[in-house]
Amino acid sequence: MASRAGARARHLGEPAGAPLAVFGCGLIGASAAAGWSAAGHEVWGADRRDLAPLVERGWIARQVPVEALAEAGAVLLALPVGGILGALRRVPFRAGQLVTDVGGVKAPVLGAARHLPVGVTFVGGHPLAGSAAGGYEAASPDLFRGARWALVGDEAGCAAVEPLLRDLGAESLRCAAEEHDRVVALTSHLPQLLATALAAELEARDEPLAAALLGPGGRDFLRLAASGWSVWRDVLEHNRGAVEQALEAVRGRAAAPPAALEEEFLAAQRFMRRLLQNST
């Protein structure tokens, strides 16, 4: 185990054995910690919660205070976007460290990272995985297996993070922050908002038959509505313009007169065919 961790750490330009630290051990952070520990890394966890259960499971080697993050070789900020922005301002990162995050919106994070001390390498990250259930109770070392993980950073930074993503079974996808945020407004943020809005409308209408008259397609559509506000508050706030634009575009298409709707169905089917081809 120690030698594998050493081999990995050298990818990051760190002395052999420099540990990985995960700041925020909820669903995403604890899953990454678990996967990295399973791959032979020494992983530290920092969180307001007591992480003794994660030490017991072998998912982290030990819980450390936030100040100790400066001693890690690489740090994953696995917090809501607001927490990531705060950590980038307040944690005393030092030259030679690799810092990355998991926030669902990237331009504000990359903007804040510009103020890190010289010599700290920052790479923005966004794993396309998750679950409506939060907390380390829902975590799994396999959460990222087969999932894409967007990376925003320079060549050297991305090349340093990618071996860590491979250790989790994730597939890295390099992109620009603005492109990422524009696209996820449609592929992630608007679906979240619409699923939440429909479930809230169903809750308000209080129709006794609503659950009984939900077929498999409607249930899939609504699945994201179980997600909690704490993560989404920051994402929706920081990508508000793109999400509002996406909402109005989709509403306009949905409200099209019947004669124009046929075109929408045909275009949608073309997209879905390409999507299925991409997945296989």
Added chain:
Amino acid sequence: MASRAGARARHLGEPAGAPLAVFGCGLIGASAAAGWSAAGHEVWGADRRDLAPLVERGWIARQVPVEALAEAGAVLLALPVGGILGALRRVPFRAGQLVTDVGGVKAPVLGAARHLPVGVTFVGGHPLAGSAAGGYEAASPDLFRGARWALVGDEAGCAAVEPLLRDLGAESLRCAAEEHDRVVALTSHLPQLLATALAAELEARDEPLAAALLGPGGRDFLRLAASGWSVWRDVLEHNRGAVEQALEAVRGRAAAPPAALEEEFLAAQRFMRRLLQNST
């Protein structure tokens, strides 16, 4: 087989051995035919397409012309809503027959059924099952296993249809036409419309990373967008008022300012918790 079919037919007030006929042998009709044949019924199929492949599979006993539907004990109209309305006007149903349908909107169908000859029992039906793929190629005798199947009709009519639904493994749910249409505007028609509109927007934007940046939640949200226009044209046309009202309500909630969005997330999570409790 013949004796089981006879026993079933007597549920419908028909002479022993009177066959079931399925008008429209696409995904839904062929799946019902397959399930009923497997349960021992004699099933006839009527369709513009050649149904020889269904005879070969043993899913129907034979293909019959539309005129022969009058000789069946019970007839399932498994067509798009426009086709159901046309069949109710044009097929020469006769007293003693049980006629039911699978249309996704019920008030217009029940309205048209009022003009059936005296002695024809009509029960509106709507199976909460399906697949984006259409045609009998995608059919399965198990499509309805565990699915709910809404029924709109009087006590005797519903009681006559229910044994047939049990033969398919479906669970009947009696409701009123107006209640059904109001609820499915939210649980089925609006999800279809929004998934289609989002996929059409993604197709129009032509973002190279759209497929790569679709996580599991976004993919589930979009799944309905593969559905074809031919079925949905009629449903959306005939339930247009309720769907437009649902669209504006959901859009209003989604466009709420951040301070109000927290309430939407909390209400949505309450609905999803109740939904999960109902499912188990």
